[in-house]
Amino acid sequence: MPYTVDFKDVSTVGLESSPVAEALAGLRANESRYFKNKYNHDFTVTPAGEAPETLEWIHRILAEERSITIASRPLEVTSFEVDGTRMAYVFYESGLSVNVMYALDDSGKRAVGFKLSQGMDVPEELAGTFKFARQKSKLAGEIRGSYFVIKGEY
Numbered sequence: 470m471p472y473t474v475d476f477k478d479v480s481t482v483g484l485e486s487s488p489v490a491e492a493l494a495g496l497r498a499n500e501s502r503y504f505k506n507k508y509n510h511d512f513t514v515t516p517a518g519e520a521p522e523t524l525e526w527i528h529r530i531l532a533e534e535r536s537i538t539i540a541s542r543p544l545e546v547t548s549f550e551v552d553g554t555r556m557a558y559v560f561y562e563s564g565l566s567v568n569v570m571y572a573l574d575d576s577g578k579r580a581v582g583f584k585l586s587q588g589m590d591v592p593e594e595l596a597g598t599f600k601f602a603r604q605k606s607k608l609a610g611e612i613r614g615s616y617f618v619i620k621g622e623y
Contacts (some may be wrong), residue, residue, distance in 0.1 A: 470519075472545075474501035474512045479608060483516065483545050489564035492586035496566055496608030497545075500558065502608065508551040516572035517559065521580055527559050530581060530623055537594055541565060553577065564589035571623065580620035588610045 472482055476498040479541045481490040484497070501512035517524050523546040531537040540562035548557040555571045564586030583595060587610035591601065601613035 470495065471513045471515050473588070474498055474514060476502035476505065476608060480502075483514065484560065486542075487544065487564055487586075488560045489586045489588040492588050492610060493560060493564045496584055496586050497560055497614055499606045499608045500566070500568075504551065504556075510549065511553050513548065513549075514545040514547045514558070514560070517546050520546045520548070523548040523557050524559060527557055527567060527581075530569055530619060530621075531567070533621060533623075534581070534619055535598075535617060539565065539567065539592065540594060541592065561590060565592055569619075571608060571619065580616050581619060582616040596621040597600065601621065 474497055479494050479498045481494040484490045484493050486492050504510040504512050504622050524543055531539065531583050539561060541561035544562055545560045546558060553573050554577065555573060557569045559567050566584040568582045572581065583599065585591065585601060599615040601615045604612045604614060
């Protein structure tokens with residue numbers, strides 16, 4: 470069942486099994502606020518099991534581009550198009566958020582972003598490979614993020 474993320478009244482709905490549920494909910498709300506303010510888009514998530522095609526697409530990009538397999542259990546996903554770009558997110562039980570920004574125009578930007586919720590360690594599959602920059606957020610506390618550019622076609 471889809472859930473529209475409210476960034477004014479942050480809720481852990483769908484994320485309760487995460488050891489950092491409140492921080493992950495804040496990170497998810499932070500993303501919701503960004504898309505609402507920039508594109509007037511309502512950020513709606515679905516349980517990962519209800520949208521396997523989105524999860525498979527993200528996991529395929531991670532595997533083919535960098536041989537990355539995320540060990541944590543996926544909790545929620547979303548996929549939508551704004552301003553000529555396909556956006557897809559997966560929120561993991563560990564507190565990790567992975568997003569894919571994929572321009573539909575071949576000359577546009579395409580990248581995978583990683584965000585770590587406050588209170589979580591860098592996942593083993595990303596440690597040593599990525600450096601994480603820190604960002605303050607009123608909704609999520611401190612977010613650590615990194616990314617890589619997608620080279621292939623998906």
